[in-house]
Amino acid sequence: MSAEEKASVAQDSVAAPVVVRVRRPALAESRWVRRLLIAAALVFLALFLLLPLVAVFVQAFQKGFAAYWEALVEPDAVAAIRLTLLVAAIAVPLNLVFGVAASWCIAKFDFRGKHLLTTLIDLPFSVSPVISGLVFVLLFGLHGVLGPFLKSQGIQIVFALPGLVLATVFVTFPFVARELIPLMHEQGCDEEEAALVLGASGWQTFWHVTLPNIKWGLLYGVLLSNARAMGEFGAVSVVSGHIRGETNTMPLHVEILYNEYNFVAAFAVASLLALLALVTLAAKTALEWRFGAELAALKRH
Amino acid sequence: MTGAVGWQIRRPSVLPGFGLTLGITLTWLSLIVLVPLAALAVKATGLGWSGFWSVASDARVLAAFRVSFGLSLAAAAVNAVFGLLVAWVLVRYRFPAKRLVDALIDLPFALPTAVAGIALTALYAPNGWVGQPLLDWLGVRVAFSPIGIAVALIFVGLPFVVRTVEPVLQEMPPEEEEAAACLGASRFQTIRYVVLPSIFPALMTGFALAFARGVGEYGSVIFIAGNMPGLTEIVPLLIVIKLEQYDYAGAAAVGTLMLLASFVLLLILNLLQSWMRARHVR
Numbered sequence: 001m002s003a004e005e006k007a008s009v010a011q012d013s014v015a016a017p018v019v020v021r022v023r024r025p026a027l028a029e030s031r032w033v034r035r036l037l038i039a040a041a042l043v044f045l046a047l048f049l050l051l052p053l054v055a056v057f058v059q060a061f062q063k064g065f066a067a068y069w070e071a072l073v074e075p076d077a078v079a080a081i082r083l084t085l086l087v088a089a090i091a092v093p094l095n096l097v098f099g100v101a102a103s104w105c106i107a108k109f110d111f112r113g114k115h116l117l118t119t120l121i122d123l124p125f126s127v128s129p130v131i132s133g134l135v136f137v138l139l140f141g142l143h144g145v146l147g148p149f150l151k152s153q154g155i156q157i158v159f160a161l162p163g164l165v166l167a168t169v170f171v172t173f174p175f176v177a178r179e180l181i182p183l184m185h186e187q188g189c190d191e192e193e194a195a196l197v198l199g200a201s202g203w204q205t206f207w208h209v210t211l212p213n214i215k216w217g218l219l220y221g222v223l224l225s226n227a228r229a230m231g232e233f234g235a236v237s238v239v240s241g242h243i244r245g246e247t248n249t250m251p252l253h254v255e256i257l258y259n260e261y262n263f264v265a266a267f268a269v270a271s272l273l274a275l276l277a278l279v280t281l282a283a284k285t286a287l288e289w290r291f292g293a294e295l296a297a298l299k300r301h
Numbered sequence: 302m303t304g305a306v307g308w309q310i311r312r313p314s315v316l317p318g319f320g321l322t323l324g325i326t327l328t329w330l331s332l333i334v335l336v337p338l339a340a341l342a343v344k345a346t347g348l349g350w351s352g353f354w355s356v357a358s359d360a361r362v363l364a365a366f367r368v369s370f371g372l373s374l375a376a377a378a379v380n381a382v383f384g385l386l387v388a389w390v391l392v393r394y395r396f397p398a399k400r401l402v403d404a405l406i407d408l409p410f411a412l413p414t415a416v417a418g419i420a421l422t423a424l425y426a427p428n429g430w431v432g433q434p435l436l437d438w439l440g441v442r443v444a445f446s447p448i449g450i451a452v453a454l455i456f457v458g459l460p461f462v463v464r465t466v467e468p469v470l471q472e473m474p475p476e477e478e479e480a481a482a483c484l485g486a487s488r489f490q491t492i493r494y495v496v497l498p499s500i501f502p503a504l505m506t507g508f509a510l511a512f513a514r515g516v517g518e519y520g521s522v523i524f525i526a527g528n529m530p531g532l533t534e535i536v537p538l539l540i541v542i543k544l545e546q547y548d549y550a551g552a553a554a555v556g557t558l559m560l561l562a563s564f565v566l567l568l569i570l571n572l573l574q575s576w577m578r579a580r581h582v583r
Contacts, residue, residue: 052420056416108316110312123338128537131540134540134553193315196316231413231414233413233519233520273415281407284411
């Protein structure tokens with residue numbers, strides 16, 4: 001297969017949800033079976049995906065726009081929004097740098113233990129969010145391994161911003177790397193080698209050759225890791241300590257309001273998070289449609 | 302690696318930056334993932350074997366494990382059936398707003414779990430849009446019962462099945478089905494004996510991923526579960542409860558058990574899957 005053919009096949013398979021092969025009757029179900037299956041799938045999706053999403057917004061606006069707005073500008077809510085943005089603004093760039101470094105070393109070089117390293121990077125995905133938070137409490141908490149030492153130094157990690165950032169970095173750890181590794185692997189090293197032969201330095205090669213090649217994949221990874229960072233609940237819930245206005249992120253604020261039976265306010269804050277999810281989905285879908293061929297490697301999660 | 306350089310740590314390359322990027326990767330990986338996970342093991346071993354065993358054999362802990370693993374299995378099974386149906390419909394049929402539906406599949410990946418949790422609870426509660434009819438007509442109580450937990454786990458697990466089955470269905474050559482049809486197979490036989498076997502490994506992978514995700518899920522479950530000890534209390538919640546009681550060692554022990562159990566189950570499913578794949582190699 002030539003390169004162009006490969007690219008066009010890759011494009012087809014990414015845009016494929018709309019590509020329907022013309023089938024002869026022997027290869028298609030009867031019209032009624034088709035309609036029945038489509039209806040069953042859509043009812044299932046409506047019950048489990050669409051209705052919950054609609055419910056968030058309906059509940060948020062149940063007592064009108066004024067009550068909705070009030071729940072969002074209330075000081076604790078504002079503090080939660082600010083904290084969520086701050087945590088994401090620290091955690092995402094850290095994992096961005098790590099993800100690029102890890103995929104450079106894994107995708108561009110062959111070395112012993114590479115498979116093990118890839119598996120270890122994916123490890124946080126298979127760990128329950130609660131355990132992701134628990135490990136930091138056990139390490140830095142008052143009764144934790146380093147707890148007494150940290151206390152004597154006057155450093156607080158758990159139940160404070162550093163703990164929230166650590167837990168968030170843990171849960172978003174693999175996102176960027178796992179998007180970039182297959183992409184960079186597929187692109188190979190030829191272009192980088194050419195740049196080096198022509199006299200570019202290592203940094204110049206990375207900046208002018210590699211980065212432009214991976215920018216969409218990188219954006220894709222950052223989008224997903226940002227959505228997870230802002231929406232993470234289990235891990236941050238364990239390390240936060242739930243101090244209102246201080247260590248409450250938006251998802252935790254939603255929980256507190258909900259448990260206080262303040263449903264309108266809970267769903268109002270939740271609607272912001274749902275909007276974030278919708279924007280993320282839209283941007284992700286747009287990236288897949290627009291740069292489908294380049295991102296083809298990413299579709300295989 | 303080729304024979305001549307087989308003994309080396311790394312195959313020679315003209316690209317720079319191996320030491321730097323490997324250093325960054327290993328440092329960051331150790332600091333964020335490996336050392337904290339080691340702390341979990343250290344805390345759990347601090348209990349000693351008998352202490353660990355007394356936590357593990359506690360009735361409440363055992364019940365939580367039964368709830369978590371049993372309902373995750375049930376939810377993954379439902380997802381395997383409906384995920385396959387959704388993937389099939391999305392790949393093979395044409396209907397309005399299909400691209401929108403396809404994009405919506407990833408919603409559980411993007412929607413924060415706490416938001417999913419309160420939304421599902423509002424929907425399936427006895428006075429909710431779906432919960433009320435179910436209660437009135439069928440007498441089924443969804444929220445605040447084990448069924449509610451399963452509903453939340455179905456929500457979080459669905460995209461895993463759809464997204465693993467979809468590409469395999471897309472890449473399936475039509476020739477195999479054509480051959481079956483030419484040889485006189487009915488449509489049902491073709492699907493049963495030709496299509497299903499070739500997508501089965503992908504389906505199992507999706508099932509395993511959905512199952513593993515379900516076992517660890519916390520945010521979307523705790524709101525809808527009702528959290529009654531022994532009945533609707535999941536393992537992650539039990540860990541949180543133990544932490545809130547400052548029972549760090551107990552929390553570490555349950556956490557370690559949970560990690561071990563899910564690794565063992567994933568291993569079994571992986572073995573099963575490679576066995577399946579070996580059987581269907583053509």
